[in-house]
Amino acid sequence: MEELKKEKKSKIIDALLKNRSYLTVEDPLENELILNMGPQHPATHGVLRLVLSLDGETVIKGIAELGYLHRGYEKLAENMTYLEYIPHTDRLDYTSTMCNNVAYVLAVEKLAGIEIPKRAAYIRMIVAELSRIAGHLIAVGTFVMDVGAVTGFMWAFREREKIQEIFDRVAGARFTTSYTRIGGVASDFDDEAIAMTRKFIDEFLPALDEFEKLINTNKIFLDRVEGIGYLSKEDAIELGVTGPNLRGSGVEYDVRKAKPYLCYDEIDFKVPVYYEGDCLARYFVRLDEMRESCKIILQCLEKMPPGPILANDPKKVLPGKTEIYTRMEELIHDFMLVNFGMNPPEGDIFFSAENPKGELGFYIVSQGKGFPYKLKIRSPSFCNLQALEKIIQGAMISDVVAIIGSLDPVMGEADK
Amino acid sequence: MNVKILIIEKLKENFSESIEKIEEYRDDLSISINSEKLLQVCNFLKSDPELQFIMCKDITAIDWAKKDYRFEVVYHIYSFKLNYTLRLKTKIKDPDEGIESAYSVWQSANWYERETYDMYGIKFKNHPDLRRMYMPEYFEYYPLRKDFPLLGIPGSLPLPKK
Numbered sequence: 049m050e051e052l053k054k055e056k057k058s059k060i061i062d063a064l065l066k067n068r069s070y071l072t073v074e075d076p077l078e079n080e081l082i083l084n085m086g087p088q089h090p091a092t093h094g095v096l097r098l099v100l101s102l103d104g105e106t107v108i109k110g111i112a113e114l115g116y117l118h119r120g121y122e123k124l125a126e127n128m129t130y131l132e133y134i135p136h137t138d139r140l141d142y143t144s145t146m147c148n149n150v151a152y153v154l155a156v157e158k159l160a161g162i163e164i165p166k167r168a169a170y171i172r173m174i175v176a177e178l179s180r181i182a183g184h185l186i187a188v189g190t191f192v193m194d195v196g197a198v199t200g201f202m203w204a205f206r207e208r209e210k211i212q213e214i215f216d217r218v219a220g221a222r223f224t225t226s227y228t229r230i231g232g233v234a235s236d237f238d239d240e241a242i243a244m245t246r247k248f249i250d251e252f253l254p255a256l257d258e259f260e261k262l263i264n265t266n267k268i269f270l271d272r273v274e275g276i277g278y279l280s281k282e283d284a285i286e287l288g289v290t291g292p293n294l295r296g297s298g299v300e301y302d303v304r305k306a307k308p309y310l311c312y313d314e315i316d317f318k319v320p321v322y323y324e325g326d327c328l329a330r331y332f333v334r335l336d337e338m339r340e341s342c343k344i345i346l347q348c349l350e351k352m353p354p355g356p357i358l359a360n361d362p363k364k365v366l367p368g369k370t371e372i373y374t375r376m377e378e379l380i381h382d383f384m385l386v387n388f389g390m391n392p393p394e395g396d397i398f399f400s401a402e403n404p405k406g407e408l409g410f411y412i413v414s415q416g417k418g419f420p421y422k423l424k425i426r427s428p429s430f431c432n433l434q435a436l437e438k439i440i441q442g443a444m445i446s447d448v449v450a451i452i453g454s455l456d457p458v459m460g461e462a463d464k
Numbered sequence: 465m466n467v468k469i470l471i472i473e474k475l476k477e478n479f480s481e482s483i484e485k486i487e488e489y490r491d492d493l494s495i496s497i498n499s500e501k502l503l504q505v506c507n508f509l510k511s512d513p514e515l516q517f518i519m520c521k522d523i524t525a526i527d528w529a530k531k532d533y534r535f536e537v538v539y540h541i542y543s544f545k546l547n548y549t550l551r552l553k554t555k556i557k558d559p560d561e562g563i564e565s566a567y568s569v570w571q572s573a574n575w576y577e578r579e580t581y582d583m584y585g586i587k588f589k590n591h592p593d594l595r596r597m598y599m600p601e602y603f604e605y606y607p608l609r610k611d612f613p614l615l616g617i618p619g620s621l622p623l624p625k626k
């Protein structure tokens with residue numbers, strides 16, 4: 049065991065010091081320092097471990113190590129029905145659970161070829177956008193806290209709390225929502241939920257103005273993040289970065305516009321793009337996206353038609369509870385769906401949706417059975433973290449914290 | 465011109481003998497390519513001015529648990545110009561022998577291939593830093609292979625002493 053430990057340590061250090069062997073300076077003060085940051089570090093947003101080699105206060109190279117929160121969700125998916133997997137998607141990006149739920153069921157619906165009712169599509173859009181605001185609030189809140197503005201963190205969490213209350217109303221849970229079902233959603237977005245959402249947006253927009261007034265004109269904050277952590281457009285594309293981080297580098301790419309799913313093609317919204325590519329640009333993209341999300345929610349509430357919230361497709365979609373208790377046919381369908389799963393035809397699909405962190409994709413291979421043969425999660429945080437090693441090269445040690453905060457990784461998603 | 469027809473025609477024009485299969489399912493186009501020619505096809509898809517598949521979204525593998533070829537590596541690549549995600553597949557006969565790394569084409573392949581190596585044990589030749597991504601360095605098994613049990617193998621991950 050001792051030998052194994054030694055070997056493990058040396059492999060990471062080897063990767064860090066690859067192709068460099070100039071530790072020959074006589075003066076000990078001129079030598080490089082190797083610093084271990086995390087996995088238990090308040091600014092790494094979870095259990096991310098960085099091994100940095102430092103020259104004074106400058107980072108020469110950094111290596112990220114993942115896997116401290118690896119729970120094997122891809123293996124679990126191969127051993128349960130499509131319906132059973134929905135609660136596990138909550139645990140991917142736990143700051144915006146609804147977006148994960150929506151992306152997963154859309155992928156399964158694409159695989160099985162299920163059309164969902166219009167009302168369900170609008171409800172999904174509303175909860176996904178609310179969830180996006182919640183995710184971005186955490187992102188900007190923790191980002192400004194990482195660079196010293198604790199008030200911003202408190203203000204962001206105050207607003208986020210109201211979104212959790214709406215989720216509590218519609219889904220019955222604040223965080224682990226598991227709200228969507230294959231073919232629709234679990235419960236209707238009722239009048240009280242609509243009233244709560246309207247009230248939230250009425251209060252949120254002035255609160256966001258207030259937040260911007262406090263933070264965006266703060267000289268200390270601007271000096272701390274402006275021009276830090278530069279990621280060029282070419283590098284961002286080359287490294288597979290998506291979401292606000294890509295748009296902060298000047299690429300106008302949003303899955304909601306590029307490949308509209310649900311009813312995003314019927315909604316009028318803009319995709320905020322900043323061209324600076326630094327921490328501040330990524331922060332501004334998130335602020336602007338929250339405003340756009342509010343616009344989308346208001347339009348959805350206007351346009352949301354009445355009607356059913358689950359598709360009528362008895363072989364694939366769970367029937368309603370009252371029908372199960374009163375009718376034989378529905379009881380049989382329910383039994384078959386719960387115990388053996390719906391059997392989508394043989395084939396494989398890739399579906400991706402725009403999440404707060406970036407593009408969340410699911411690659412599902414079906415063999416015609418009730419369980420997926422393979423399910424691969426293309427998690428945006430994982431891909432965005434790959435750019436971290438590139439960005440921190442040559443940065444100051446104190447800026448590493450700001451850079452991680454601006455990239456906004458969630459380790460639950462990156463480690464799967 | 466239809467995007468799919470354009471891609472298929474372009475590939476057939478240049479690599480007609482290395483295309484093994486062209487499938488279309490639910491509007492997703494997937495092309496199977498001979499593993500020896502894969503890197504050339506990737507380079508072509510990235511650099512052709514009409515196609516420009518400059519972003520690699522994902523790399524993973526499928527364990528078919530078959531005898532003649534067990535693994536299949538799957539690439540998802542995206543072109544901003546065509547606004548299209550294309551799937552490339554290539555069959556692997558021997559995971560120890562592996563396949564040429566796509567790192568020279570897309571830098572993002574670095575971590576994707578490390579993850580695939582960690583989960584399936586497929587070696588990527590000429591990869592800059594082929595270490596395990598999630599599992600500890602001393603772990604001996606490949607968890608996403610079909611012969612790895614769901615509950616894990618007792619003793620494979622040493623627990624701290626009480």
